[in-house]
Amino acid sequence: MYLRTLLEVQAEAMTTISSERLAELAGVNAAKVRKDLSYLGSYGTRGVGYDVDHLLVQMSRELGLTRDWPVAIVGVGNLGAALANYGGFGDRGFPVAALVDADPSKVGTMFGGHKIRDLDDLPALVEELGIAIGIIATPAAGAQEVADRLVAAGVTSILNFAPAVVTVPDHAQLRKVDLALELQVLSFYGQRESIGASLREELGVSAESKESVG
Amino acid sequence: MYLRTLLEVQAEAMTTISSERLAELAGVNAAKVRKDLSYLGSYGTRGVGYDVDHLLVQMSRELGLTRDWPVAIVGVGNLGAALANYGGFGDRGFPVAALVDADPSKVGTMFGGHKIRDLDDLPALVEELGIAIGIIATPAAGAQEVADRLVAAGVTSILNFAPAVVTVPDHAQLRKVDLALELQVLSFYGQRESIGASLREELGVSAESKESVG
DNA sequence: CCGACCTTGTTCGTTTGTTCACAAAGTCCC
DNA sequence: GGGACTTTGTGAACAAACGAACAAGGTCGG
Structure with a gap:
């Protein structure tokens, strides 16, 4: 996931990226990003962030993506x-x-x-x-x-x-x-919502609006 | 996953199933099966197990699979x-x-x-x-x-x-x-294996053989 | 009707994973 | 060159998931 995000970042000609920004783009917590990346080694620079190109090389190598897999x-x-x-x-x-x-x-x-x-x-x-x-x-x-x-x-x-x-x-x-399993999981939530909707209708309550977590 | 397994079990004309057997078929722990099924209610019978048909009905209902979802x-x-x-x-x-x-x-x-x-x-x-x-x-x-x-x-x-x-x-x-992500994850393990293989080759060590967890 | 046996439902300790928080390290501006 | 500021790397707190273990409940043969 980081790899994909980094490729996008690279395409936008950014040379470095902070864990915070990468976390935002990848949809995870910044501490998690740093901990995950630390498994590759200490490739970040404090005060600056991570070198995008270098991170991509290290990550591709670690993931075995430097060759084709038929x-x-x-x-x-x-x-x-x-x-x-x-x-x-x-x-x-x-x-x-x-x-x-x-x-x-x-x-x-x-x-x-x-x-x-x-x-x-x-x-x-x-x-x-x-x-x-x-x-x-x-x-x-x-x-x-x-x-x-x-x-x-x-x-x-x-x-x-x-x-x-x-x-x-x-x-x-x-x-x-x-x-099919993925759809069944969605069906489960859809079902709950239907129940919620009919309940609310019955009770005359309006649906609560929640904010996205991003 | 349980639903799928239960459908297979039903096809084999079994009327009841224990958490242990269901766990084995679904590839999980028996305690987990019982905990999961307990969310549906107490539909098991101690000393006997769960009624397959009844469980299927309850589960389908809970998952919202009693109707089509376009x-x-x-x-x-x-x-x-x-x-x-x-x-x-x-x-x-x-x-x-x-x-x-x-x-x-x-x-x-x-x-x-x-x-x-x-x-x-x-x-x-x-x-x-x-x-x-x-x-x-x-x-x-x-x-x-x-x-x-x-x-x-x-x-x-x-x-x-x-x-x-x-x-x-x-x-x-x-x-x-x-x-692609799924394949990349596999590539990661493939890569590790390649490294392991070349390391072992270099060191003259034979690959350890592990038993399947089933 | 009783005792041996089986299986569930749930508690509790353990493990795993995530997040917070902060010291250490480095940049950048004046 | 020095101080303010930024960002990493990681230890410690927190949270979630897992699995072993066991009491409670129920069956079944005699």
Whole structure:
């Protein structure tokens, strides 16, 4: 998040930035910014702030963003296809290097400039293309097996879009994005609001207005 | 998450479930399950567990999932188009009811069965279609304005896919999904692993093998 | 009807994460 | 060159989340 903010700051030709300003832009507390940045080392200058360029270099290095990380998308259904077409990954250093599916009728066909490969080809793909990250975009039922096969093939970073609990060995990293879950959380607040609204209506009370925290 | 797990459990024709089993399936601690479920009320039976059907009803009601929540996708670029085509939202009670874009050359054209509407139409769409949730899939630069206009139009729940810090008034709810950020986090661990691997190689130490926490 | 057994609901100590507050360090103007 | 001012880095206070442990409540077999 800091990285993204710093890139914007850099684009505005600012050479240094204070923790306070960075906190404001990133939407967090200034003390937290300083504590977080201190893990990189003491790169700030008291009385001045942090050198934007230097911070960006250090941060990119620490985050491993000085090289590209080829990703494989497993599951070329609705979501997988959508993600494959979405250009945002490649732009940010995560080129989609392979598409994989278990469905024999899909394997061998082209999609978005890639020939869809079989799940069994995973080890070869890792070897040939240096796949570092696997994206699971299969139905929930197949997610765990795909994860297992990704790990077996040597992929140690997995991003799971399938709405299922998936576990991996400790040496592998797993993150999950559950789109429906996010909407359900919003639905929860929407629900509470509806209840609040009908209650207020019933009681003839006007809604309180709150100020944004920024 | 519990809801999803319970639906699977229900599909297997189990009528009751213990906090321990539910915890295992959901990948969390049993005490946490009991604490979480206790917010719904005391729906468990000591010595037996929780009634799956009853829990599902209570939970769906509490989460506001007993009705559909129409969503509007703002920004029909790569990501917006991908999300619009992805059927997963509708299946889960969040039908895509409208597509909105600021680009005049897109407005009026059809996409995935919807005529793309102008940003200015938002208040009317909220009125006509009962849009409850707005999904921001624009470039980062436009995200804040879209959020402001969604809120102004009466949408109080927003899911932001744009890689930008967006703020909303306190009465509105905002959640964000940053796909590139997730990959960057994975890259960080991948990077550490690479460093670890080269260090170990240099020192002639073999990698430690860790057991999964399950 | 009773005792053995199971599972919930909740308390409480522990850990983790965030924020405040301030000394140390450095800049900048006169 | 010196003093006023700014900003970092971090120790200590505060807050939130987690998980172990256990009493209370309930089932079930005999």
